[in-house]
Amino acid sequence: MKQSIWGKILILIGAVVGALLVGALLLLIAGANPLVAYRAMLIGPLSSRYGITEALVKATPLLLVGLGIVIAFRSGILNIGGEGQMVIGALAGSACALALPDLPGILLLPMTLLSSFLAGAVWGGIPGWLKARLSVNEILSTIMLNSIALQLVTFMLRGPLIDPQEIAYGTGFPQTAQLPEQSWLPRLIPRTRLHWGFVVALLLAGLVYVFLWRTSLGYRMRAVGAQKEAARYGGIQVENSLVLAMALSGGFAGLAGMVEVLGIHHRLLDGISAGYGFSGIVAALFGQLHPLGTIPAAILFGALTLGADMMQRAVEVPAAIVLTIQGLVVLFVVGSDVLMRRPDFLKRLLGKRMMPIPEETSQEEVPS
Amino acid sequence: MAEEPTPILKMENITKRFPGVLANDHANIEIYPGEVLALLGENGAGKSTLMNVLVGLYRPDEGDIFVRGEHVEIHSPSDAAALGIGMVHQNFMLVPTMTVAENIILGMDGLAFRPDLDKVARRIQEIAEHYNMNVDPYAYIWQLSVGEQQRVEILKLIYRGAEILILDEPTAVLTPQESHELANVLKVMTSEGKSAVFITHKMEEVMEFSHWVRVLRRGRVVDVKKTSETNPQELARLMVGREVLFRLEKEASEPGDVVLELQNVYADNEKGLPALQDVSFTIRQGEILGIAGVAGNGQRQLAEVITGLRKVTGGHIYIQGDEETNHSPLRMIKAGVSHIPADRIGMGAVGDMAVSDNLAMKGYREPPMADGGILHPQLILEFARKMIAAFRIATPSPATHIKFLSGGNIQKAILAREIDACKGLLVAVYPSRGLDVGATESVRKRLLEQRAQGRAVLLISEDLDELITIADRIAVLFEGRVMGIVDSHNADIDALGLMMAGVPKQEAIAETSG
Numbered sequence: 021m022k023q024s025i026w027g028k029i030l031i032l033i034g035a036v037v038g039a040l041l042v043g044a045l046l047l048l049i050a051g052a053n054p055l056v057a058y059r060a061m062l063i064g065p066l067s068s069r070y071g072i073t074e075a076l077v078k079a080t081p082l083l084l085v086g087l088g089i090v091i092a093f094r095s096g097i098l099n100i101g102g103e104g105q106m107v108i109g110a111l112a113g114s115a116c117a118l119a120l121p122d123l124p125g126i127l128l129l130p131m132t133l134l135s136s137f138l139a140g141a142v143w144g145g146i147p148g149w150l151k152a153r154l155s156v157n158e159i160l161s162t163i164m165l166n167s168i169a170l171q172l173v174t175f176m177l178r179g180p181l182i183d184p185q186e187i188a189y190g191t192g193f194p195q196t197a198q199l200p201e202q203s204w205l206p207r208l209i210p211r212t213r214l215h216w217g218f219v220v221a222l223l224l225a226g227l228v229y230v231f232l233w234r235t236s237l238g239y240r241m242r243a244v245g246a247q248k249e250a251a252r253y254g255g256i257q258v259e260n261s262l263v264l265a266m267a268l269s270g271g272f273a274g275l276a277g278m279v280e281v282l283g284i285h286h287r288l289l290d291g292i293s294a295g296y297g298f299s300g301i302v303a304a305l306f307g308q309l310h311p312l313g314t315i316p317a318a319i320l321f322g323a324l325t326l327g328a329d330m331m332q333r334a335v336e337v338p339a340a341i342v343l344t345i346q347g348l349v350v351l352f353v354v355g356s357d358v359l360m361r362r363p364d365f366l367k368r369l370l371g372k373r374m375m376p377i378p379e380e381t382s383q384e385e386v387p388s
Numbered sequence: 389m390a391e392e393p394t395p396i397l398k399m400e401n402i403t404k405r406f407p408g409v410l411a412n413d414h415a416n417i418e419i420y421p422g423e424v425l426a427l428l429g430e431n432g433a434g435k436s437t438l439m440n441v442l443v444g445l446y447r448p449d450e451g452d453i454f455v456r457g458e459h460v461e462i463h464s465p466s467d468a469a470a471l472g473i474g475m476v477h478q479n480f481m482l483v484p485t486m487t488v489a490e491n492i493i494l495g496m497d498g499l500a501f502r503p504d505l506d507k508v509a510r511r512i513q514e515i516a517e518h519y520n521m522n523v524d525p526y527a528y529i530w531q532l533s534v535g536e537q538q539r540v541e542i543l544k545l546i547y548r549g550a551e552i553l554i555l556d557e558p559t560a561v562l563t564p565q566e567s568h569e570l571a572n573v574l575k576v577m578t579s580e581g582k583s584a585v586f587i588t589h590k591m592e593e594v595m596e597f598s599h600w601v602r603v604l605r606r607g608r609v610v611d612v613k614k615t616s617e618t619n620p621q622e623l624a625r626l627m628v629g630r631e632v633l634f635r636l637e638k639e640a641s642e643p644g645d646v647v648l649e650l651q652n653v654y655a656d657n658e659k660g661l662p663a664l665q666d667v668s669f670t671i672r673q674g675e676i677l678g679i680a681g682v683a684g685n686g687q688r689q690l691a692e693v694i695t696g697l698r699k700v701t702g703g704h705i706y707i708q709g710d711e712e713t714n715h716s717p718l719r720m721i722k723a724g725v726s727h728i729p730a731d732r733i734g735m736g737a738v739g740d741m742a743v744s745d746n747l748a749m750k751g752y753r754e755p756p757m758a759d760g761g762i763l764h765p766q767l768i769l770e771f772a773r774k775m776i777a778a779f780r781i782a783t784p785s786p787a788t789h790i791k792f793l794s795g796g797n798i799q800k801a802i803l804a805r806e807i808d809a810c811k812g813l814l815v816a817v818y819p820s821r822g823l824d825v826g827a828t829e830s831v832r833k834r835l836l837e838q839r840a841q842g843r844a845v846l847l848i849s850e851d852l853d854e855l856i857t858i859a860d861r862i863a864v865l866f867e868g869r870v871m872g873i874v875d876s877h878n879a880d881i882d883a884l885g886l887m888m889a890g891v892p893k894q895e896a897i898a899e900t901s902g
């Protein structure tokens with residue numbers, strides 16, 4: 021990992037350029053001008069207060085989900101259930117806020133956030149328990165639980181929790197009533213959508229770092245993640261560690277869902293998870309599965325998501341193309357990771373007969 | 389050397405740096421057709437690194453490689469294979485759920501879309517017969533013993549046309565019989581003009597297997613000897629830089645209270661077959677009980693039931709008088725049991741954690757390393773520094789991931805942690821495996837030190853000399869049963885050998901004394 025920071029940035033830029041070149045072909049086919057499109061996409065998020073704050077708005081849930089992913093992956097269990105945990109968290113938190121409309125904000129806000137965390141933790145803990153006790157593959161179980169959670173929320177939004185006004189007016193739009201105002205997360209900058217949830221997420225990133233690297237519980241979980249057999253030998257209860265990891269991971273996703281509700285929408289509606297449950301994984305991986313590394317990664321992907329939206333508006337291409345370009349960027353950027361860790365990879369890729377370049381030796385992994 | 393034939397392989401001035409270490413320092417080697425070169429050196433001297441450079445896993449920072457007189461660049465193991473160079477690593481690279489034949493052709497260039505596996509199997513059979521190796525091409529890897537897996541690795545290289553075989557500590561995992569078989573394979577190979585590089589810490593093997601010896605110290609080749617013109621003592625001295633005692637003084641000790649007692653213990657292995665049957669013995673304070681036996685006769689399971697890693701299916705285990713049958717590993721640790729496991733990289737250490745974190749594995753729960761669940765990194769580091777100095781663990785820093793240490797140094801780290809944490813019983817499984825002579829000597833000293841301090845030690849070893857030197861009594865395991873327990877001061881190697889082959893104690897003694 022001794023590569024210079026400039027080298028890394030260069031590789032990153034190279035990856036984005038590569039993705040954009042492939043994307044340009046698609047744009048040309050769709051009859052749009054790639055230059056105009058990319059101007060909107062790349063300059064847009066950086067060129068205005070609106071762009072910058074909006075990128076951070078999108079980074080907030082990415083970071084929260086990503087932190088949970090860091091905990092799970094570091095503990096040796098894969099959590100693909102962020103989407104489900106997010107909506108379950110948002111559901112529990114919203115229900116809590118709606119049920120206690122008269123509580124002062126100073127009590128209501130923490131209670132709502134806590135209930136979303138707990139609900140997410142249960143939703144994540146179930147696959148953790150299934151894995152630990154019955155060896156059920158966690159990828160399957162988390163994905164299954166995603167569907168169950170989404171259906172559950174769909175039902176609640178059309179039934180028990182639907183906004184009474186929607187029924188009164190006969191519109192029947194599936195959303196809850198507005199949550200009591202004292203529970204909202206206040207805006208960080210007036211006349212933007214950036215809210216205190218972003219600060220909360222930053223603080224939690226620090227907390228997760230301390231938890232994983234400075235507490236004996238965190239030590240235990242990392243040991244299990246790195247080598248189960250060795251952890252068991254060291255007297256660690258591997259099963260408990262797995263369940264705890266998944267519960268914490270789900271808790272963070274649940275929190276992400278509720279922060280979206282309290283910071284942006286102020287009510288629960290369909291599609292609140294917006295794919296963050298998956299893109300949070302990408303952010304965490306790109307952040308080297310480090311809580312602090314996930315911060316810039318989440319902001320980067322937040323900006324990319326926003327840029328894609330802006331591009332679509334600028335050149336009016338089908339949404340599918342925008343999504344494809346976004347996917348390409350993620351693919352290239354995450355793929356470039358290999359080059360950062362293994363600088364000689366590129367050399368091998370480009371052919372074996374190149375002159376040997378004096379390399380900054382990295383810590384190569386080789387059996388001894 | 390003017391009379392010598394031209395070397396088939398030459399490495400010149402190879403230098404390889406890792407962050408904080410100079411692993412190879414202008415090292416030179418030459419290999420001649422039909423000869424075996426032994427590489428000898430302390431743990432961390434750079435033997436594995438040099439060979440990894442040769443097969444293209446590492447790029448050297450400096451130096452040149454010549455194969456058959458031609459200057460070559462080796463960028464990957466497939467480049468090396470194309471030049472006829474192949475390596476058997478210490479941890480094998482086989483796919484357990486595939487058959488021998490499938491593993492052997494796995495990843496080969498120019499395979500048909502559906503390779504004719506029967507043809508492959510026949511070819512494997514031919515090669516195996518030619519070298520007197522016994523291998524079933526249709527067997528699955530997971531069904532094979534470690535020694536058999538090693539044979540598959542060697543066959544794989546020969547099948548692919550390797551002319552130069554590199555074996556990194558191949559005998560560390562073999563039983564004595566298997567080592568002899570390996571020696572024979574090498575003899576056939578060299579008689580056909582093939583060559584080999586052989587890394588080992590055992591002097592007898594250097595004498596038995598090799599034609600030339602090169603001694604490495606701190607990355608440099610410090611001496612080259614013709615095997616026929618040297619002897620074990622000289623080699624040990626060249627390696628360590630001082631005289632090495634091959635004999636240790638064992639002081640008399642008065643065994644105290646019983647620390648460990650096994651009563652009629654039964655246990656199964658992972659396939660559900662009986663691994664331990666009716667095992668009973670006791671160990672007292674200040675006593676070392678040795679367990680002799682051919683690997684795979686229940687030694688591992690024995691260590692695991694005592695450390696809580698495996699459930700017994702019958703019988704009782706008492707530690708310091710308390711029943712501890714089928715308790716969790718944590719309970720056993722708290723009851724005072726330390727464990728040096730046979731599988732050091734898989735079980736003894738977490739490869740992707742720092743040396744200091746690995747050293748803290750036993751102490752991280754309690755003060756001083758932790759307080760109310762909060763770790764004290766400073767104290768963990770301090771402890772690590774102390775252990776690194778006391779046990780002379782060669783590591784660039786306490787923060788280095790332990791997997792980057794040489795095999796022997798990983799073992800030293802585990803040893804340091806377990807000996808430091810030992811509160812009553814030390815279970816040591818092959819503790820000197822993979823250690824150089826100097827380190828082996830110090831491990832044995834440490835075990836005797838534990839004994840002198842009144843700890844009970846269970847020493848599982850394949851090395852009868854080691855058992856006779858440091859154990860007080862020796863129990864022989866055969867197919868999971870104790871064939872008898874003998875006092876080590878009047879133990880007879882031949883009688884032990886018979887017991888290891890399944891002959892009960894009385895008969896074995898009668899037969900060898902008669």
Ligand SMILES: Nc1ncnc2c1ncn2[C@@H]1O[C@H](COP(=O)(O)OP(=O)(O)OP(=O)(O)O)[C@@H](O)[C@H]1O
Nearest residue numbers: 406411431432433434435436437792793794795796
């Ligand atoms: N990938 C790596 N990254 C960093 N350091 C390494 C790496 N591989 C080896 N080293 C260091 O290089 C030195 C030489 O290691 P090497 O494995 O070659 O020793 P060795 O002679 O094979 O020892 P042993 O007998 O214990 O196996 C050691 O100090 C080791 O810590």
Ligand SMILES: [Mg+2]
Nearest residue numbers: 388436794795
């Ligand atoms: Mg080695």
